[in-house]
């Protein structure tokens with residue numbers, strides 16, 4: 176069998192899970208290779224030099240060699256560890272939600288430069304913001320664009336009439352804003368004026384500017400619902416089938432971590448049985 180040359184790539188660590196007593200499987204996101212799963216050997220041992228370089232939600236330069244089934248991390252060097260994400264539960268929750276979205280939408284061996292840059296920029300912005308959810312909203316709108324699902328915010332998606340800020344609906348299935356007349360005929364869910372303005376503002380503004388906007392709890396809940404329904408459309412059922420969209424909407428870090436830990440335990444057992 177021909178020997179495959181090791182790979183060097185920059186990547187963001189999306190997630191990791193334990194493997195056996197000493198190792199971890201790292202889910203890496205590379206701009207050139209998409210999602211890559213690689214075993215980091217010995218990183219659960221106390222004196223591991225590599226463990227600090229494969230932490231979830233850090234960016235680094237990685238050497239990867241092809242193992243029997245997965246890649247093996249041969250070396251890792253941190254480029255950005257985003258400490259302020261790791262010190263704040265709310266920032267961490269939003270960062271994990273973005274990372275999970277990237278993981279679920281990305282296949283292996285797919286060049287993913289634009290999505291990589293979007294995630295990297297969003298994590299930069301998240302690390303330095305007083306308003307973590309706003310960065311995820313901003314990220315999600317651009318994520319939609321990259322998935323080929325760009326919500327229409329200028330004209331009614333059903334009759335093409337220009338829309339003002341009042342009386343509109345939002346239809347995730349149709350892909351955007353519904354004018355008052357079509358909304359009155361039963362299309363779309365209510366789209367309040369503040370959320371309509373916020374969506375348009377986020378589309379044309381930077382992440383940093385978006386984070387400065389004050390959004391009350393009611394508008395925030397409404398926006399989350401429109402984004403969640405749109406995510407289901409953008410990913411064409413991939414989220415729906417996994418229940419991830421509901422999980423994202425709850426964004427309850429405790430419940431989230433508990434259910435993830437249970438799922439990881441189950442997966443670890445399966446992987447151990449397969450090794």
Ligand SMILES: [Zn+2]
Pocket residue numbers: 331332333334335336353354355356357358
């Ligand atoms: Zn209309």
